[in-house]
Amino acid sequence: MAPNVQPKMKAFETKSKPAEIRSSNIEAAKAVADAIRTSLGPRGMDKMIQSGKGDVTITNDGATILKQMKLVHPAAKMLVELSKAQDVEAGDGTTSVVVLAGSFLEAAQKLLEKGIHPTVISESFQKASAKAVEILEAMATPMKLEDRHSLLMSATTSLGSKVVSQHSALLAPLAVDAVLKVIDPLKDHDVDLRDIRVIHKLGGTVDDTELVEGLVLDQRSAGSGGPSRMEKAKIGLIQFCISPPKTDMDNQVVVSDYNAMDRVLREERAYILNVAKQVKKAGCNVLLVQKSILRDAVSELALHFFDKMKIMVVKDIEREDIEFITKTLNCRPIASLDHFLPEYMASADLVESVPTGTSKVVKITGIQNVGKTVSVIVRGSNKLVLEEAARSLHDALCVIRCLVKKRFIIAGGGAPETELAYQLTQYAQGLPGVEAYCLRAFAESLEVIPMTLAENAGLNPIATVTDLRNKHACGFKSSGINVRKGAITNMLDEGVAQPLLVTTSAITLASETVRSILKIDDIVNALY
Ligand code: ADP
Numbered sequence: 001m002a003p004n005v006q007p008k009m010k011a012f013e014t015k016s017k018p019a020e021i022r023s024s025n026i027e028a029a030k031a032v033a034d035a036i037r038t039s040l041g042p043r044g045m046d047k048m049i050q051s052g053k054g055d056v057t058i059t060n061d062g063a064t065i066l067k068q069m070k071l072v073h074p075a076a077k078m079l080v081e082l083s084k085a086q087d088v089e090a091g092d093g094t095t096s097v098v099v100l101a102g103s104f105l106e107a108a109q110k111l112l113e114k115g116i117h118p119t120v121i122s123e124s125f126q127k128a129s130a131k132a133v134e135i136l137e138a139m140a141t142p143m144k145l146e147d148r149h150s151l152l153m154s155a156t157t158s159l160g161s162k163v164v165s166q167h168s169a170l171l172a173p174l175a176v177d178a179v180l181k182v183i184d185p186l187k188d189h190d191v192d193l194r195d196i197r198v199i200h201k202l203g204g205t206v207d208d209t210e211l212v213e214g215l216v217l218d219q220r221s222a223g224s225g226g227p228s229r230m231e232k233a234k235i236g237l238i239q240f241c242i243s244p245p246k247t248d249m250d251n252q253v254v255v256s257d258y259n260a261m262d263r264v265l266r267e268e269r270a271y272i273l274n275v276a277k278q279v280k281k282a283g284c285n286v287l288l289v290q291k292s293i294l295r296d297a298v299s300e301l302a303l304h305f306f307d308k309m310k311i312m313v314v315k316d317i318e319r320e321d322i323e324f325i326t327k328t329l330n331c332r333p334i335a336s337l338d339h340f341l342p343e344y345m346a347s348a349d350l351v352e353s354v355p356t357g358t359s360k361v362v363k364i365t366g367i368q369n370v371g372k373t374v375s376v377i378v379r380g381s382n383k384l385v386l387e388e389a390a391r392s393l394h395d396a397l398c399v400i401r402c403l404v405k406k407r408f409i410i411a412g413g414g415a416p417e418t419e420l421a422y423q424l425t426q427y428a429q430g431l432p433g434v435e436a437y438c439l440r441a442f443a444e445s446l447e448v449i450p451m452t453l454a455e456n457a458g459l460n461p462i463a464t465v466t467d468l469r470n471k472h473a474c475g476f477k478s479s480g481i482n483v484r485k486g487a488i489t490n491m492l493d494e495g496v497a498q499p500l501l502v503t504t505s506a507i508t509l510a511s512e513t514v515r516s517i518l519k520i521d522d523i524v525n526a527l528y
């Protein structure tokens with residue numbers, strides 16, 4: 001009898017393995033989605049993340065939470081990638097995308113349990129998400145970049161769910177202005193957020209955050225007796241060092257008598273004085289010096305000369321900031337003393353070292369031929385608030401960038417998801433059997449967004465979502481959950497709007513990830 005049982009068992013094992021792997025993947029990914037569900041929406045909670053080293057982060061941003069989570073399961077890691085993808089694509093909606101993926105997975109799991117083949121589910125979900133994008137595009141309101149009200153509304157909505165939401169009256173217009181200033185009129189369908197330089201400065205409150213038209217350098221002016229304010233500045237940006245070279249580890253210069261020692265010092269002095277004189281001769285009165293890792297870029301002696309010549313020096317400019325600085329000032333970096341010529345320099349009305357928070361920054365304003373960049377100094381009374389403020393500002397900037405890329409807005413507060421659920425269900429009625437079934441499941445799972453918003457706001461989720469569904473069935477497309485009033489209202493009237501791109505990209509990316517999770521039937525450990 002026994003030999004008969006053996007092969008049967010084996011066949012059974014191999015047959016059930018894909019299903020087991022699939023369900024373990026789904027469970028793992030769902031667990032991640034559940035973990036950040038409570039952060040969704042303006043009444044969502046924040047997370048405190050403690051790193052192995054003891055660093056603490058407080059945040060509400062899905063991408064930031066997931067990035068720092070220590071995950072082992074490979075399917076769970078896919079959700080981290082998903083939220084990163086949304087961060088790159090839209091910048092906002094990083095929590096929503098993961099919550100949606102979790103809900104799609106749950107729907108898929110139920111369909112699998114009914115015996116529907118994973119490929120069929122996957123194809124139906126693809127169809128559903130393509131249709132969803134179509135529906136969203138049809139219901140979106142077109143807008144123009146001149147329409148400041150819509151821009152502000154979207155930025156405020158994005159900031160509304162953050163720790164720093166009470167400062168959105170300041171941060172929202174700031175984000176709008178910053179993005180509008182860096183738009184290139186020739187390529188006005190995208191903006192490079194790298195043209196907005198965000199500087200974090202501890203001290204003061206978030207309300208002290210400011211937008212500076214011009215350039216802000218994180219460094220203070222060097223030297224003690226030299227000028228820290230310069231009107232009618234001629235600015236030179238150098239990439240070479242004004243200091244004696246350091247000898248290599250292996251080489252040594254042994255100076256054994258005093259005369260030789262004096263000669264070395266004299267030579268050094270003469271060399272540095274010559275450099276300083278040439279700088280002065282070129283008409284430069286503000287010198288920016290790139291940081292050098294090999295030695296002090298400007299020696300104490302050189303600083304002394306510059307102080308005497310009334311040349312302001314800002315040293316330790318980071319290599320990666322050079323591009324931004326040259327773009328803003330419209331100058332060229334100078335790589336050697338031979339090229340220290342007036343035409344390589346920039347002019348500005350004022351260069352000034354100003355105290356900001358617990359340290360100082362150098363502000364350059366009134367720049368001639370200023371490039372299309374802006375600087376923002378974000379302030380916060382402690383490191384946690386400061387960093388979250390900067391992250392929230394980044395989300396707001398991304399929202400405006402989305403609107404520059406695709407100029408449509410839709411209502412927030414669960415309105416688009418409910419409308420999608422309603423219209424997709426209707427669309428499913430015209431489809432054949434199994435496909436219709438899968439599409440209906442997909443449609444229903446979209447309601448996780450209004451459901452979660454209601455739950456997080458302390459409302460009765462079932463009652464609220466049912467009410468909302470009725471409203472949409474009656475044709476009120478912009479009805480959503482007003483979490484502040486605890487009622488269902490027209491979200492556009494309430495000023496809760498978001499870019500179309502955030503929602504469409506969340507739905508397409510989430511369904512894409514879910515489809516790839518469904519198609520996995522085995523996990524293989526690699527050798528290396
Ligand atoms: P995400 O990281 O996905 O952007 P958020 O915590 O910012 O997550 O929450 C976004 C969700 O909250 C969106 O569905 C948006 O429509 C909704 N939302 C934002 N502000 C409001 C509001 N004032 N009332 C109701 N819903 C809102």
Ligand code: MG
Binds near residue numbers: 093
């Ligand atoms: Mg958001």
